[in-house]
Amino acid sequence: MKTPSTNLNLRRASALAAFTITIFFLASTPAQAQTQQLDYLLLGGRILDGTGSGPRRADVGIAGDRIAFIGNAAAAHIHAKQTFSAKGLIICPGFIDPHTHADGYLNDPIRRNNLNYIMQGVTTVVVGNDGGGPIDVAAAFDRYQHQGIGTNVAILTGFGTIRRAVMGMAFADPTPAQLDQMRADVREAMEGGAFGFSTGLFYAPQSFSKTPEVIELSKVAAQYGGFYDTHMRDEDSYSIGLLGAIDETLEIGRQAHIPVHISHIKALGPEVWGKSVDAIAKINAARAAGQDVTAAQYPYNGSGTSLPASLLPPWAHEGTQQQVSARLNDPAQRQKLLAAITENIQRRGGANTLLFTSSHMPELYAKNLAQVAAARKMPAPETALAILQECSRDKTWDELGVISFNMSEQDIDNFMRQPWVMTDSDGSPGHPRLYGTFPRKLRLYVYQKKIITLPFMVHVSTELPAQMLGLNDRGLLREGKIADVIAFDPATVADKATYEHPEVLSVGMQYIFINGTLVVNDGKYTGVLAGRALRHKAAAAGQASGR
Numbered sequence: 001m002k003t004p005s006t007n008l009n010l011r012r013a014s015a016l017a018a019f020t021i022t023i024f025f026l027a028s029t030p031a032q033a034q035t036q037q038l039d040y041l042l043l044g045g046r047i048l049d050g051t052g053s054g055p056r057r058a059d060v061g062i063a064g065d066r067i068a069f070i071g072n073a074a075a076a077h078i079h080a081k082q083t084f085s086a087k088g089l090i091i092c093p094g095f096i097d098p099h100t101h102a103d104g105y106l107n108d109p110i111r112r113n114n115l116n117y118i119m120q121g122v123t124t125v126v127v128g129n130d131g132g133g134p135i136d137v138a139a140a141f142d143r144y145q146h147q148g149i150g151t152n153v154a155i156l157t158g159f160g161t162i163r164r165a166v167m168g169m170a171f172a173d174p175t176p177a178q179l180d181q182m183r184a185d186v187r188e189a190m191e192g193g194a195f196g197f198s199t200g201l202f203y204a205p206q207s208f209s210k211t212p213e214v215i216e217l218s219k220v221a222a223q224y225g226g227f228y229d230t231h232m233r234d235e236d237s238y239s240i241g242l243l244g245a246i247d248e249t250l251e252i253g254r255q256a257h258i259p260v261h262i263s264h265i266k267a268l269g270p271e272v273w274g275k276s277v278d279a280i281a282k283i284n285a286a287r288a289a290g291q292d293v294t295a296a297q298y299p300y301n302g303s304g305t306s307l308p309a310s311l312l313p314p315w316a317h318e319g320t321q322q323q324v325s326a327r328l329n330d331p332a333q334r335q336k337l338l339a340a341i342t343e344n345i346q347r348r349g350g351a352n353t354l355l356f357t358s359s360h361m362p363e364l365y366a367k368n369l370a371q372v373a374a375a376r377k378m379p380a381p382e383t384a385l386a387i388l389q390e391c392s393r394d395k396t397w398d399e400l401g402v403i404s405f406n407m408s409e410q411d412i413d414n415f416m417r418q419p420w421v422m423t424d425s426d427g428s429p430g431h432p433r434l435y436g437t438f439p440r441k442l443r444l445y446v447y448q449k450k451i452i453t454l455p456f457m458v459h460v461s462t463e464l465p466a467q468m469l470g471l472n473d474r475g476l477l478r479e480g481k482i483a484d485v486i487a488f489d490p491a492t493v494a495d496k497a498t499y500e501h502p503e504v505l506s507v508g509m510q511y512i513f514i515n516g517t518l519v520v521n522d523g524k525y526t527g528v529l530a531g532r533a534l535r536h537k538a539a540a541a542g543q544a545s546g547r
C-alpha cells in the first residue's frame with residue numbers, strides 16, 4: 001500500500017509532467033514540434049478573435065478542451081489527428097446569447113441538444129431571464145450537467161419566481177419579513193452559482209413591485225459579483241414609459257452598486273418610435289459617468305409575448321387564476337376592461353399587428369387579431385376580451401402567445417450600432433428568433449444593410465457578453481482559452497425561420513466546437529452533447545476553497 005506522501009508525490013509528478021508537456025508544446029521550436037499532434041486543425045480560414053479587430057488569415061488548432069494554436073500551422077510544423085479546410089470560412093469564438101428561454105428545452109430528452117441554437121453558432125446560452133429563473137440554481141446546474149446538454153448554460157435567478165414564492169400574486173409591498181425571505185432566496189441562488197438577478201418588471205407579479213424593493217434584492221446579487229438583468233417595467237407607454245424605465249434601471253444600478261443589463265432593448269409601439277435617440281443618450285451619459293450599463297437586442301421588428309401581458313392592465317392580473325377569470329367574466333368590470341384593451345391595442349400599433357402563435361388553438365393560429373375579429377363579426381377589443389375570457393378558464397392562459405409587430409427599423413438600427421448592445425435571441429416558441437437571430441443579424445444587418453461591420457457583430461456577440469458574465473476563459477479566439485469555436489461561410493450564412501414557418505434551422509455554420517468537442521462537421525450536427533453547466537465565478541471560487 002502506498003503511503004499518503006508517496007501518493008501525493010506521484011500526483012505532483014504527473015501534474016508536473018502534464019504541465020511540462022504543455023509548456024514544451026506551446027513554447028517549442030518548429031523542429032521540436034514535429035512530433036506534436038493536436039486533436040483538430042482548421043486550415044486557411046480568416047479569423048476574428050472577438051476583440052473587434054480583424055479579420056486576418058490564420059490556422060486554428062484545438063487540443064483537449066482548449067485552443068492550442070493560432071498561426072501558420074505549416075510553418076510551425078503543427079499536425080492534428082483531424083484536419084479541415086476552412087478556406088473561405090470565418091472562424092471566431094462561439095456566440096454567447098445572454099437572453100434565452102431554453103430552460104425547459106435543456107430538460108427535454110429530445111431538445112436538450114439545443115440544436116436550434118447550435119446551428120446559429122451559439123455555444124453558450126443564458127437562461128432564467130425576465131425574472132423566471134430558479135431559486136435552487138445549484139440543483140438546476142446539477143440536473144443539466146447530469147443529463148447532458150448541447151450547449152453551455154449559465155443561469156440567472158429570477159425576481160418573478162422569488163416574489164411569487166414569498167407573496168403569491170399579491171398587489172402589495174412586501175412586509176419586512178417577506179423582504180428578508182426574498183433576500184435569503186437571492187442569496188441561496190447566488191451561492192448556488194447564479195450569474196445574476198433577473199427581473200421582468202413588465203410582468204405580473206413583478207409589476208406589483210416598487211423600485212426600492214428591487215434595489216434591496218439587487219444588493220444581495222451585487223455582494224456576489226452578479227449583475228442585474230432586466231426586461232424593463234415599460235418599453236412603451238404603459239406606465240412609466242420607455243425613458244422612465246431606463247431611468248429606473250439606471251437608478252437600481254447606482255443604488256445597488258450592480259452592473260445593469262437591459263434585455264431586448266427596443267422602442268415598442270408608435271407612441272415611442274424615435275425614442276431610441278433619447279434612450280441611447282441616457283445610457284451613454286450614465287456610462288460616461290462610470291456606471292456599468294449594457295443592453296442586448298434581437299434583430300426583428302416583431303416582439304413575442306402573450307395576449308394577457310400585452311393587452312390587460314396590471315390590476316387585472318392580481319390574484320389566483322380563478323380570481324382573474326372571475327374578474328374577466330364579471331359584467332361590472334367589462335367597460336373598464338374594454339377601455340384598457342382598446343388603449344393597449346392602439347399602443348401596440350393596431351389589431352392587425354398582433355399575430356397569434358399558439359398552435360393548440362387552430363381558430364387563432366397564424367391569424368392576426370383583426371382577422372379573428374372579422375371572422376367572429378365583432379370589434380377587435382370585444383374579440384380580444386372574449387378570447388381572454390375563454391382561455392382564463394383553462395390552462396391555455398399561459399400559452400396564449402402572440403407576436404406583436406411594433407418596432408421601427410430606424411430604432412432597431414440605432415440601438416444596434418451602440419458598442420454596448422449585444423445580440424440576444426429572447427427565443428420563444430412561435431417566433432423565428434428562436435432559430436434565426438444570429439445568422440439573421442449577419443445576413444441582413446452586416447452583409448445586406450451594412451448597419452454594422454462583421455468584426456463589430458462578432459465582438460458584441462462574444463467578448464462583450466463573456467465580460468458581462470465574467471467568463472474569462474471564453475469569448476475570445478486566443479491560445480489557452482476554452483475551445484468554443486465556430487467556422488461559418490459568409491456567402492451562405494442565413495436564417496431560414498420565418499413568422500409563417502418559425503421552426504427551421506439556420507444554415508451556413510460549417511464547423512462548431514464546444515469545449516473542444518466537434519459538434520458540427522461540414523454543416524451537420526454530430527449528435528454529441530458537449531455543453532457544460534457553467535457556474536458563476538463567485539460560487540466556483542467558494543467551491544474551490546471548500547466554503
Ligand SMILES: [Zn+2]
Pocket residue numbers: 130200231263264426
Ligand atoms: Zn423579456
